[in-house]
Amino acid sequence: MAEHSILKQLLLKPLASIYGAGVKLRNLMFNSGIFKEKVFPVPVICVGNIRVGGTGKTPMIEYLLRLLLQNGFKPAVVSRGYKRSTKGLKIASIKSGAEEVGDEPRQIKRKFPQTTVAVDANRRRAIKFLLDLPEENRPNVILLDDGFQHRYVKPSLSILLTDYNNPIFDDDLLPLGRLREKVDAKDRADMVIVTRCPNNMPQLHYRIFERDLNLFPYQHLNFTTIGYSTPIKVFPAPNSPIKLTVRSKSCYAISGIADPTKFFEELRNKIGDVKTITFPDHHKFTVKDAEMLNSGFDEYLATRQKEEFPIAICTEKDAQRLHDIRKCLSSTLKERLFFLPIHIKFKENGQEKFDNEILKHIAHFQNK
Numbered sequence: 064m065a066e067h068s069i070l071k072q073l074l075l076k077p078l079a080s081i082y083g084a085g086v087k088l089r090n091l092m093f094n095s096g097i098f099k100e101k102v103f104p105v106p107v108i109c110v111g112n113i114r115v116g117g118t119g120k121t122p123m124i125e126y127l128l129r130l131l132l133q134n135g136f137k138p139a140v141v142s143r144g145y146k147r148s149t150k151g152l153k154i155a156s157i158k159s160g161a162e163e164v165g166d167e168p169r170q171i172k173r174k175f176p177q178t179t180v181a182v183d184a185n186r187r188r189a190i191k192f193l194l195d196l197p198e199e200n201r202p203n204v205i206l207l208d209d210g211f212q213h214r215y216v217k218p219s220l221s222i223l224l225t226d227y228n229n230p231i232f233d234d235d236l237l238p239l240g241r242l243r244e245k246v247d248a249k250d251r252a253d254m255v256i257v258t259r260c261p262n263n264m265p266q267l268h269y270r271i272f273e274r275d276l277n278l279f280p281y282q283h284l285n286f287t288t289i290g291y292s293t294p295i296k297v298f299p300a301p302n303s304p305i306k307l308t309v310r311s312k313s314c315y316a317i318s319g320i321a322d323p324t325k326f327f328e329e330l331r332n333k334i335g336d337v338k339t340i341t342f343p344d345h346h347k348f349t350v351k352d353a354e355m356l357n358s359g360f361d362e363y364l365a366t367r368q369k370e371e372f373p374i375a376i377c378t379e380k381d382a383q384r385l386h387d388i389r390k391c392l393s394s395t396l397k398e399r400l401f402f403l404p405i406h407i408k409f410k411e412n413g414q415e416k417f418d419n420e421i422l423k424h425i426a427h428f429q430n431k
Contacts, residue, residue: 100217109218111211117321139202144182223252353391
């Protein structure tokens with residue numbers, strides 16, 4: 064194992080150095096003004112990371128949407144729509160498929176139908192389109208999803224997420240590690256949030272993160288964990304409950320996210336008997352996948368007792384993409400297929416502090 068690690072260092076460290084030099088040059092071009100960052104006349108709140116893989120950006124965007132809507136703002140979301148099959152600017156609708164706009168924008172639009180969700184790799188163009196809308200449709204706050212490296216837009220507030228289990232200070236640049244930029248890129252953030260913390264996180268770990276992140280005094284640090292809600296039907300039938308109404312004792316768990324560890328862990332804690340099926344992050348489900356899931360779930364049902372009420376359950380993001388192959392899924396699977404909603408919960412009484420900082424930032428921006 065040690066020999067494998069040494070070989071990996073020897074082969075990949077030079078490539079990581081070359082990659083790092085390119086990233087450093089690009090950032091230097093922005094910092095010196097050679098590449099221009101566009102400033103917009105409304106608050107632009109960026110939520111992003113510097114590590115490849117999931118850090119909980121979508122739950123944070125959804126949290127911010129709830130906060131802003133509850134306080135009378137008219138927010139819009141701008142996303143690149145990762146792994147969509149379309150190009151250019153798209154405005155998500157309730158009927159948009161994940162293939163058209165991406166799984167995350169589809170999820171956000173369906174949960175917040177009153178919010179405009181714009182999908183475009185060119186974030187400048189998307190924001191300009193939103194600000195050119197008629198006044199009654201024009202947003203007064205923009206949420207920039209996964210925009211930390213998209214420096215052609217200068218956010219008014221930047222929120223950087225880092226996973227508790229994969230902290231940025233304990234990683235290396237691509238391809239040796241998983242970092243898109245060096246750790247010192249965190250200095251561009253106004254807020255840093257450690258996500259997916261354990262519920263029983265020791266006090267010592269808070270101090271370790273504070274020490275190793277080594278933030279500036281003006282940077283706010285918060286800690287969050289994941290909360291789970293009652294499973295919801297992916298394909299609800301008319302006039303029938305959309306939430307799981309009975310206690311299930313076994314499940315066929317489907318995941319196509321970057322790190323399904325906590326998802327599977329939650330199911331084992333709540334249900335007990337769990338058979339797991341995994342796909343790559345943002346996996347585009349195919350007809351072949353549907354056939355495999357259909358037969359796999361039928362075989363699973365055949366091994367279970369009826370009183371266990373076995374179900375199939377997927378992540379919320381997977382539910383968006385499974386809609387694209389709904390015609391290929393069996394009636395048995397669709398009847399028992401649920402997704403597990405998630406949300407973020409602040410730790411150490413951090414919610415009030417975070418909310419106040421967001422609202423204060425917007426108020427200060429609008430009163431300039």
